[in-house]
Amino acid sequence: MSERHRRVDPGPTPPRVLLVDDEALFRETLAKVLRARGLEVRTAGSGAGAFDAIEAEPADVVVLDLKMPGLDGLATMHRLREIAPGVPVIILTGHGTVDAGLTALDDLAFDFLLKPVPPDRLLEVILAAIAAGRTPGSGRTKGDR
């Protein structure tokens, strides 16, 4: 039994993550990896799916792709702000440009990560976002370092 990855201390309630990405294979594999690290992960394949999921049950953090068919990541994030204010959003995208990243951060995303990001690195950012006390924009790993 080699524990090659970090596990989250289960505590009373495990952190709840909503993972939104239009690419199913990536989304579901990442969900499994994160669950294996002790997170409670739900997934959605689109912006609309994300709204349904978060209305059905709250999440502690949302990991969001930028480029999706239908509603794109930035629009989805704005809508999420209204539905679930205070839930930090981490942008995880393969289409990162400086402009897109800056826009996302200005729109109060917690962080902006460019794919491919090792799942363990993502886990750290997720935990940091939750630790930042669910205060959007206050716990940016980049800005406050």
Place this chain on the structure above:
Amino acid sequence: MSAGGANGYRTMFRTLVVRILAVSVLPLLVIASANFVLFLSLNRSVVIDGHSSLLRYHRESIEAFLASLTAEVATLAHQYTLAELEGGDLERVFEVIQREASVYTDVGIIGSDGEHLKYVGPYNLAGRNYRSTEWFAQVVEKGVYVSDVFMGFRGVPHFVIAVKRQEGDGFWILRATVNTDYFSKLVDAARLGRTGETFIVNRQGLYQTRTHFAGNLLEPSGYPDLEPHDGIRVRRLEVGSKGYFYTTTWLAAPRWLLISRQEVSDAYSPLRRAIVVGILMSAAGVVGAGILAVVVARSQVRRIKRADREKEALTARLVATGKTAAVGEMSAGLAHEINNPLATIDTLQTWIRDLAGTAPIAEDDRAEILDSAGKIGEQVERCKAITQGLLKFARRVETRPAEVQLNEVLRELATILRARARVEGVELVTELAPLPAMLASTTHLQQVFVNLVNNAVDAVAGKPDGRVEIRSRLDGGTIRVDVVDNGAGIPPENLSSIFLPFFTTKPVGQGTGLGLAICHGLVQELGGAIEVSSTVGEGTTFTVTLPPAPAGAQPQGGTP
């Protein structure tokens, strides 16, 4: 791009020379010709006026001279009695009137019967009778008489001034002979130029004074216009083969014609000199205009050439930049498309390792699976390096330019890279000449030179005498940095594609082929250029030229 190449420039040069000559020489020639004509007419009148006024003054002085002689003789005649003069006073009188100048040749007293009563002078004339001579008749009739020049008893040309003295019932005559040579000199005192002379002819046209060129005393002068006239008359006469200006005026008494003449060519010689000087000056003007035309045309053509070259360079750069920009856009899209599957692969291999870590399988298999999945992870990292390189190339992370001392940047990165070079057995040396500050992003400069130096180190890595030099210098206001290695060199066929994205000669997995493309793009953004020269077997030199900070440039965002 160019205006028809070297031939075009030559034609342009020739056209310019002709045009400049036309606008400068034509007015010059017009002015010169106008001056010539004006000068010619002016000079003619100047010559004539000069002769006229000279002769007018001269006539007055000769008249005054003759009048003074006459007055002198008359005064003497009335101061003495015949007895006194005959008694020996005539010798004293002669001495007195001679004074220092030999104005008179001799003096004598003639009785009313024409007998020569007394004579003082060089000739033996005592006892001669003048009753039948012209002058005797004239002086008896008029009282005072100045004769023409005649030979007389002496056998030499002379003229006399005679005054009749009434004494008692009779009369006697005091007669003085004027020295012809003295008088001739006096008349000829007014001379013009080289050929000018002044002389007197009587009403018959016989020479009354000596001349230099015209003729001998008492010979006919042949002067055609002997009718007395008032004032000054100037005319041109041909004598023999030569043209002369004759200026004439009549003396009041005796009625002699005072003539001043000068060869026309001599009279015009100042004019000719002026014309020659004018022509020389015009010629100098033409030559000057010619030189000016050539100089101006050459500098104009050079300026046009330079402008053409700059335009060509600019166009070439625009084309190159356009190409780079298009490639950059494509690269960005490509990187994004690859990033997504890469993320999936990376997540999958993580999941595989997660599972392999806990699955109930043989330990050998577990190790094998973990190892393989790990290698997948490494390959993902490699791909990630490529896509990030592409994105860097495409996006050129915006950093603000500030005043930078390039030498400091080079020195700093040399220190860092020297460690790596030492590991590869490569000597890394710097040779930095003083440089002006430049306006650039330090990050960009570092990126450019780290890339170039790393490439150079790679080129010589493992060679026994591997050496990389970073040399900076100021070359005609441009900053130049050479990164020189003594590696294997780049084959000529590869030189042209070396700055294209994805071009690499390194083994698969060791180079992305983006380094030099990024360098190229960054240097262009800095307003500079990057060139490569290489000799196979000897080494390669990358030369980066960069502009210095413009004078008085405000560094932007100098403080982070």
